[in-house]
Structure formats: structure tokens, C-alpha cells
Amino acid sequence: MDGGGETKTKDVGQLGRVTIRTVAAHSGVSVAAVSKVLRNAYGVSDNLRNKVTASIDALGYRPSRSARGLRGRTFTIGVLLIDIANPFLPQVIAGVNGVLAPSNIRAMIGVGQAETQLETSLIESMIDYKMDGVILVAPRLPSDVIATFARDIPIVVVGYHDPGAQNFDTVNCDDEAGAALAVQALLAQGLSDIGMLTVEQKVCYDVSVVQQRERGYRDAMAAAGLAKQARLHRLPENFATHDAALSAFLDDPERPAAVFCWSDLDAIPLLNLAAARGIGVPDQLAIIGYDNSPLGALNLISLSSVDQDGQGLGALATETLLSRIEGRKAALHLKIPPSLVLRRSAG
Structure with missing residues (x-):
């Protein structure tokens, strides 16, 4: 209270549960604008991103994954590997994380160990947990099986040359x-x-x-x-x-x-x-x-x-998956040049 009038804003510690609407009100922008910043959507200005990020930090906002799942987005993607011992794979993961770092999207990693049944169950779990999309690295699954899963979740496959695939994307070295x-x-x-x-x-x-x-x-x-x-x-x-x-x-x-x-x-x-x-x-x-x-x-x-x-492959696969999640329908089959x-x- 100041001179009998109510303060316009409450102390951050008194806000209770902080929601995306709280962040929007605090930063003076729309809920849709906050959502765009959270998912690192294309076209977000540095000014908007800085304003929303400052509010998120000030409020201690932590997005609810389960609530997002109910709305259709969890802001998580799955990365399925078949052999964690391969020293090439950390480079791919570094590329994935490099693209995701500026956003509020996080990657969850599963290891299938080149076993078809285990790979299948891991993809099914990623679907059950309502992940937004999946990157498969050198899977041992037939193309028609991957295409079936792709009806339920956006999929990009790395180290898998299938230029005729229609339901999922591929990213490979040439x-x-x-x-x-x-x-x-x-x-x-x-x-x-x-x-x-x-x-x-x-x-x-x-x-x-x-x-x-x-x-x-x-x-x-x-x-x-x-x-x-x-x-x-x-x-x-x-x-x-x-x-x-x-x-x-x-x-x-x-x-x-x-x-x-x-x-x-x-x-x-x-x-x-x-x-x-x-x-x-x-x-x-x-x-x-x-x-x-x-x-x-x-x-x-x-x-x-x-x-x-490998890092370039991981980055390109992630960018491709994000565009698929955002609504792109036509399949992409991309290659990067080796040296x-x-x-x-x-x-």
C-alpha cells in the first residue's frame, strides 16, 4: 500500500504458482508471444526474447511438461541411439543440444542397442510420454515400421538412406x-x-x-x-x-x-x-x-x-524435426558433404 492505494504489482515471492499467463502479464506481452519464445519459434525478435526471458528469470517460471502434454506439446524430443559406445555419437548429440540450447525444448536420450524389440518399445514410450518428435540415429527398423510410427509422432532419421520415405525425414552424410x-x-x-x-x-x-x-x-x-x-x-x-x-x-x-x-x-x-x-x-x-x-x-x-x-548432422536433424513439428508435411531427405x-x- 502507498498512500492508501494498492500497488500495481505484487512481490515476486507472493505470486504463488507462476504460469505462462503470469509471465505474459509480467513482461507485458501476449501469452502467444511467450509461447513462441518458449519453443524458439522462427521470427522471434531479440527484443521480445530478452523481455520474456527476463520475466521468466525474475518469476522463476518452470514450464509444466504434463500440462503441455494435455495441450498437445511437451517441448521435449526423444533421441534414440543404438550404440552408445560409438565415439561418433556424442558429436551428433552435441549438434542436437546446440540447436535446442536457446529454446525451452529438451532432448531425452534412449539407447536401443541395435535390438529391434527394444527400439520399438522405446519409440512407443516416447509416444506415450507425448514427446513432440523423435530423432532416430542409425535404427535397425524396417522403413515401413518407422513410417507407421511417424503417423503418431514426427520422426527424423540419421544414418538411414531412404529417399523414398514419405512419412518421415532423413538426414545423412553423403x-x-x-x-x-x-x-x-x-x-x-x-x-x-x-x-x-x-x-x-x-x-x-x-x-x-x-x-x-x-x-x-x-x-x-x-x-x-x-x-x-x-x-x-x-x-x-x-x-x-x-x-x-x-x-x-x-x-x-x-x-x-x-x-x-x-x-x-x-x-x-x-x-x-x-x-x-x-x-x-x-x-x-x-x-x-x-x-x-x-x-x-x-x-x-x-x-x-x-x-x-557428426555435429552438423545432429544440428540439421534437429532443425528438420522442429520444422516437421511446426507443421511441415512434405518429406525432406537431406545430405551434407563429407571431407x-x-x-x-x-x-
Whole structure:
């Protein structure tokens, strides 16, 4: 009270439960404007964002996820991975979080461990929790199963080449181009006896990065007039047996002079096993991997590798998902260009 009149605003601590309407009144804008800031909608001015953010901080506003779910939005997205041990995946997650950081949207991560039933149940849980959308990273689910889920929740898939999909979006590195970069780099070193280490994949092979990289390798060899010399050395689908298979590859008397590995997951162990056998790299065996993982960049390892920009993939997938959540219907199938980082393993 001041001179018998009531104050126009209450002390923040006396406001009770703070709602989006409280924030709107405090900042002098509409509820719709506050909602736009909360979801980081396109076209929000810095002035509006700063004004609303200041009120949110002053009021201690914390959005109710359950209430949002009842209204159709929870401002959460799910990110489903199949192999948390892959050092490439933290880069993807960093890209997702980088896009979400300015907004009030948060990512919840699930790990499916390449098991179809577990992947399916995790997606169903994300739907049940009314998440706004899902990013699937290299799922092992058939396209028609993903399309069925996409009727209930917006989906973007990373590391899954299905340009004909209509119900969901895909975001990928141009894996064919990445494989070609590796072959071309080895050719530039004067090498022509170039093999490829790849991996058996019985499930979803037709949409996998494995198939794309094999195709890029074959096409690049054919373009160099070496189609008949192209050789695929397939490792078992079970990663637990890869050391034995890599050892057999190194011991093969017809081992090629250079090899492009489908992933750093096998290229780095191959380097290690070659060193244990006294095989000179790159003089006796030149090696190029795929993913440009942080471990491969260490000076003691110095693996040449194709960089598919995991952080860029995560960011683009998130932006694509947000546009789908905002109402876009037409499917998008996007690719980002790879680059090659040359280190000692390939001269």
C-alpha cells in the first residue's frame, strides 16, 4: 500500500504458482508471444526474447511438461541411439543440444542397442510420454515400421538412406561421396591395389550407411578403371569377433596394399593389430577410416579418416524435426558433404 492505494504489482515471492499467463502479464506481452519464445519459434525478435526471458528469470517460471502434454506439446524430443559406445555419437548429440540450447525444448536420450524389440518399445514410450518428435540415429527398423510410427509422432532419421520415405525425414552424410574421397586419396598416393573392409549387415542393409559406402567405393574404383580389382573384405556382424577377423585379414598373403575401412570402429583396431605384427603403415598397408573419431586424431594413432560432421548432422536433424513439428508435411531427405582428413596412416 502507498498512500492508501494498492500497488500495481505484487512481490515476486507472493505470486504463488507462476504460469505462462503470469509471465505474459509480467513482461507485458501476449501469452502467444511467450509461447513462441518458449519453443524458439522462427521470427522471434531479440527484443521480445530478452523481455520474456527476463520475466521468466525474475518469476522463476518452470514450464509444466504434463500440462503441455494435455495441450498437445511437451517441448521435449526423444533421441534414440543404438550404440552408445560409438565415439561418433556424442558429436551428433552435441549438434542436437546446440540447436535446442536457446529454446525451452529438451532432448531425452534412449539407447536401443541395435535390438529391434527394444527400439520399438522405446519409440512407443516416447509416444506415450507425448514427446513432440523423435530423432532416430542409425535404427535397425524396417522403413515401413518407422513410417507407421511417424503417423503418431514426427520422426527424423540419421544414418538411414531412404529417399523414398514419405512419412518421415532423413538426414545423412553423403556416404557414397565420402567413400569416393577415400579411394581418390589412395589413388593420389600412387596406390591401385585398394580393398575395402566392410561389415555384414543382415538387417536394413538396403538403407544402411554400409551399403552406401560400399557403392561409393565400387564406383570410385570403376571410375579409375579398376572395377575388376575392387575387393570387399566382409567382417562378421558380431563385433565381438572382429579382432580375429581383422587378424585374418592382415595375415592374408593376398592382402591389398591399401584399405578403406567402413568405420573407425574397425580402422583403429586394424592399426593397432598391424603395429603388433610389425606391419608398416602406410608403407606396407595404407589405411583410411570413416567418422574422424577423436581417438583416431591422436598423434600416436594418426588415422586418416572421412569426416561426416557428426555435429552438423545432429544440428540439421534437429532443425528438420522442429520444422516437421511446426507443421511441415512434405518429406525432406537431406545430405551434407563429407571431407577427408589425411594423417600418417595414408601417407
